[in-house]
Amino acid sequence: AEDMEYRLRTGAVVDETTYPIVPHMRSEEARLETFFSWPPAAPVRSQDLAQAGLYYLGYDDQVQCFCCGGMLCGWEAGDTAWGEHTKYYPNCFFILGHDVGNVPFQG
Numbered sequence: 522a523e524d525m526e527y528r529l530r531t532g533a534v535v536d537e538t539t540y541p542i543v544p545h546m547r548s549e550e551a552r553l554e555t556f557f558s559w560p561p562a563a564p565v566r567s568q569d570l571a572q573a574g575l576y577y578l579g580y581d582d583q584v585q586c587f588c589c590g591g592m593l594c595g596w597e598a599g600d601t602a603w604g605e606h607t608k609y610y611p612n613c614f615f616i617l618g619h620d621v622g623n624v625p626f627q628g
């Protein structure tokens with residue numbers, strides 16, 4: 522995957538109260554529902570993306586993090602949702618394990 526360079530912050534110290542960037546996508550179930558039109562041939566599963574805080578933007582294979590607002594696209598075989606999110610947005614509070622209001626999917 523590649524960083525779309527839409528990142529909304531630089532990794533400098535930020536005010537945690539401004540996160541998550543996209544509060545209505547705090548719920549993993551809500552994120553999962555955005556993937557109804559996810560390309561079936563994409564090498565990363567929608568369940569894994571949703572679990573990693575990402576939701577589908579509805580075109581190509583572009584996803585965004587509910588917390589940091591970081592966007593990722595161009596998923597390749599071998600990529601993992603957590604791996605790419607961590608690689609490009611290592612300062613994301615969700616990635617870092619902060620409580621940003623994520624609501625895990627309850628099966």
Ligand SMILES: [Zn+2]
Pocket residue numbers: 574586587588589590591606610613614615616
């Ligand atoms: Zn993030």
